[in-house]
Amino acid sequence: EPEVTQTPSHQVTQMGQEVILRCVPISNHLYFYWYRQILGQKVEFLVSFYNNEISEKSEIFDDQFSVERPDGSNFTLKIRSTKLEDSAMYFCATRDPLGDTFGSGTRLTVV
């Protein structure tokens, strides 16, 4: 099982609502990522986060998205006003010398 823990495992939300997805990364890792995977499609990069700030973001990561590390351990992804097309699996990942380790994922369903 992945050592990167994500909560909740599944969230259903109404369009226009805010959601916060949470990740507890491997404790001594410093580089974090969020990816998403729409059903049947590629895993897509959203944002990378290092030293408590965004180091890179994709064109998907618009003003509706934000990330933070509120307490030095949890790593969160917030979507301010969800749209139907935000429905996807969202994965947190941390950088590891052998390759990035992915969390268990959150399935977000926007209705």
Add this chain to the structure above:
Amino acid sequence: QKEVEQNSGPLSVPEGAIASLNCTYSDRVSQSFFWYRQYSGKSPELIMSIYSNGDKEDGRFTAQLNKASQYVSLLIRDSQPSDSATYLCAVKEGNNRLAFGKGNQVVVIP
């Protein structure tokens, strides 16, 4: 736009046979390449990384890299039913983000 391509359709192999998966990438400066396995509804799980031209073996898995041809492959020897999954090729780009291919579904038939 930089691409990672995995073009072949679902692959069915009998138990004990070799499964061969291919991937091409467009970014010539990429140096790090990965194969992930993803079971349905689960997260990607790293199975192999490769950085140098040639072959790298790890148990029943062999990754092959040819940077001149921008090609990376994965061989699964002695395929087992538990190998039935989608295999994702990933290439590290830019500030260490991963670019993924669409994946190849492998079905091992007992």
